[in-house]
Amino acid sequence: MKRSVINNYLKEAEEIFSKNGYLLPPWASWKPEVWKKNAGKCKNLFDSCLGWDLTDFGSEDFLNRGLLLVTVRNGNETDDEKPYAEKIMLIKENQETPFHFHWSKTEDIINRGGGNLVLELYNSTEDEKFSNETVSFLTDGIAKSVEPGGRVVLTPGESITLKTGVYHRFYAEEGKGPVVAGEVSMTNDDAADNRFYDNCGRFPAVEEDESPYRLLVGDYDSFIKE
Template sequence: MKRSEINALIQDAKDFFASFRFALPPWAFWAPEQWKGKGDSEVVRNQLGWDLTDYGAGDFDRRGLILFTIRNGNLAARHPKKYAEKIMIVRENQICPMHFHWSKTEDIINRGGGNLVIELYGSTPAEELGNEPLAVSVDGFTRIVQPGGKIVLTPGESIFLEQGMYHRFYGEPGKGKVLVGEVSSVNDDNTDNRFHEPQARFPEIDEDEAPLHLLCTDYPKYV
């Protein structure tokens, strides 16, 4: 992805969050030079902040995700914080590909805007898509979902995803962008994503202009 495209998407995300009066921490708006000397911080060590990916597909509008990690622990460093929180924007028909987590459990929450469609499968011992129905908790009530079945979350609704539960999601066509929250156990995108079809988690960046704000993957270069 070009840095100019990333900058434009971050600016759009800031405007979208503001339209819902969802406030980010002050360091979300720091310029790159303000990060110098901040390497020994929870933000940098635990990869908090701006995160954006096209999953290596080169077509962000069709297959991508922009999010901001607000808080997170660190399993490798035995950080005392055992939870994480993210805020995301999912566009109409913009797919977050099929995956599960070995360690993380999570609530996915529609915080506002359009509707969020989540497709679900269980997983086999060989980590393939399962062919058995799933019992899933939607706002604390159990629903039975057939393999590949869909749950549509309207604003205010949430779903609990267990370890090993394959899921992909996208915004329902015609309903607009979705403000999506995630509350979970500790998040580790380097080791805890099992994509059904192997793909990149973080983008390769063409530095055609300077960063507006740093992505969490930019910290090693700038701090």
């Protein structure tokens, strides 16, 4: 993916987050030179993988299979006193985050504003296949269930609690606009706690056709720690 394209997506996300009343931490607007100046103070930030993130899940088709997010708080393996995490995500109409579950993380996914967020759910079997059992879950503390592969539609303000082992994919409903979605969860480890049903890539290859507007988490090693 060209850096210029990534930059445009990040600018769009900043505008949409702001319009929906979600304000990002100061470091979310740092330029690369500011990151370098402050790098010595940011060990916890780097260890916790806080920052902008964008993935096409290896599809090379970001608008149909992709996700843009900011991890704004997170614990890590050396920080036992912070067992929680928070993300803010921008999800476009019919832009899929593919089926996956987490071995360790229970999470709430929240529709913070915009359109409707659609989730499709399966329980997982012991060998990590789709189960044919009914899926039980909570929406804002209320017990609900769907048949395997069933849809749950979250309107702005609604949330769902997903326990470990529940396969889920999600996207913004067509015709309703993009969704600003939050995630509040146990400590997040994208490198070790995502079980995708199909093999998926994580960080897209970046063609550096212009300077970064904002650094992604995957940029830290090359732009700050070099």
